[in-house]
Amino acid sequence: MAFTAKDVATLRERTNVGMMDCKKALTEADGDMDKAIEILREKGLASAAKKAGRVAAEGVIGVYSDGNASALVELNCETDFVGKNPEFVALANQIAKTVVEKKPCCNDALLAAQIADGSVSVGDAIQELFLKIRENMKLRRFALVEGTAVSYIHAGGSVGVLVSFDTDAADKPEFLEMGKNVAMQVAAMSPEYLSKDDISAAELENMKKITIDSALNKPESLPKPILIQAIEKVLAEKLWSDEDVAAYEEQKQNKFLFNFLSNEAVQKLADVAVKGKEIFAANPIFGKAVEGRVAKQIKEICLLEQAFVRSDIFEGNVGGYIADVAKKTGSNIKITGFVRFAKGEGIEKKADDFASEVAGMIK
Numbered sequence: 001m002a003f004t005a006k007d008v009a010t011l012r013e014r015t016n017v018g019m020m021d022c023k024k025a026l027t028e029a030d031g032d033m034d035k036a037i038e039i040l041r042e043k044g045l046a047s048a049a050k051k052a053g054r055v056a057a058e059g060v061i062g063v064y065s066d067g068n069a070s071a072l073v074e075l076n077c078e079t080d081f082v083g084k085n086p087e088f089v090a091l092a093n094q095i096a097k098t099v100v101e102k103k104p105c106c107n108d109a110l111l112a113a114q115i116a117d118g119s120v121s122v123g124d125a126i127q128e129l130f131l132k133i134r135e136n137m138k139l140r141r142f143a144l145v146e147g148t149a150v151s152y153i154h155a156g157g158s159v160g161v162l163v164s165f166d167t168d169a170a171d172k173p174e175f176l177e178m179g180k181n182v183a184m185q186v187a188a189m190s191p192e193y194l195s196k197d198d199i200s201a202a203e204l205e206n207m208k209k210i211t212i213d214s215a216l217n218k219p220e221s222l223p224k225p226i227l228i229q230a231i232e233k234v235l236a237e238k239l240w241s242d243e244d245v246a247a248y249e250e251q252k253q254n255k256f257l258f259n260f261l262s263n264e265a266v267q268k269l270a271d272v273a274v275k276g277k278e279i280f281a282a283n284p285i286f287g288k289a290v291e292g293r294v295a296k297q298i299k300e301i302c303l304l305e306q307a308f309v310r311s312d313i314f315e316g317n318v319g320g321y322i323a324d325v326a327k328k329t330g331s332n333i334k335i336t337g338f339v340r341f342a343k344g345e346g347i348e349k350k351a352d353d354f355a356s357e358v359a360g361m362i363k
Contacts (some may be wrong), residue, residue, distance in 0.1 A: 003026045003027075014037065040131060059077045059088075059344065060157035061342075061343055064100050065149065070144075071097075073095045075139055076139075078135045088129065088137075089156075094115055095125075098110065098114075099144050107139060107142070110122055147166070148166070152183035161186045161338065163335065166332075166336050167334065184309075195319070196298050196302050212277070212290055216270065216274045216280065217273070219266065220266070226283060230273045231269065235248075239268045304319035304322075305317055
């Protein structure tokens with residue numbers, strides 16, 4: 001069956017595949033349009049399988065909300081260039097809308113679901129875009145939040161945040177502004193927990209243990225009475241060189257003492273501190289210092305305890321900011337959780353040696 005240039009253009013319009021590929025498919029299909037589409041899909045699947053091993057650590061975070069539920073989706077690709085492609089970004093947002101509409105239980109269910117505002121599955125929609133762009137694409141993860149939530153997308157989709165609330169002020173502009181500010185806080189400060197109440201006793205104990213070990217291995221950070229006790233033990237056991245002993249005697253009142261000690265001397269001091277862990281850890285002064293450091297860590301990793309970054313509009317922590325807005329608007333506002341996606345986080349990127357690659361191609 002013969003085909004014309006118009007048929008090639010029609011196939012390209014229907015599939016978004018390049019003109020030459022469309023011409024080859026029509027030739028192989030003897031002009032049969034439906035068969036040509038199937039050929040393109042099969043070749044696309046084969047090509048996708050070849051590229052599936054490539055690292056897809058770029059991409060975009062898509063978002064969608066209908067007022068009753070909201071979703072974030074991470075759609076990955078190989079290059080930042082494709083990650084900024086309008087069609088790629090639109091597909092991520094379309095998949096997020098599908099999450100809200102279909103409420104899938106897992107990635108496999110989402111890939112099998114019919115995409116929102118489309119007639120194919122999410123998996124097929126990703127495959128169709130691959131046929132056009134020819135770059136490995138993967139639906140990595142999604143999150144669905146039902147009820148009132150405020151979203152924020154940072155830097156064109158590099159980070160996406162959903163913050164959920166229990167409130168009677170969902171329609172108030174003051175609430176929406178506050179919600180966006182809190183979502184921006186999550187994007188910028190990447191908290192691990194909502195509040196300190198969400199940290200288990202086991203996690204707190206482990207945090208304390210790590211803090212103790214860290215302090216002992218970094219003697220310059222020890223409280224002065226503990227540091228002096230450790231130094232006295234080092235001197236008594238003659239673990240320092242004569243040069244370090246002399247430097248200590250000369251500079252022991254200097255707050256920059258450690259600038260005058262050798263690396264070996266500092267390491268010997270750390271070894272003594274670690275060896276005497278039980279004794280030092282039992283010292284109330286050391287215990288108080290450790291508690292202070294753990295409390296500081298909690299303020300850094302718990303959203304409600306974090307210092308609010310927009311100090312121009314509120315001085316205090318995030319929990320205080322939310323309470324302040326609730327008081328000023330006469331509303332009940334309780335934050336119930338948050339989700340933060342950063343594209344490619346946790347994916348090990350391949351370090352490409354472009355010069356070596358080019359050299360290998362011309363051999």
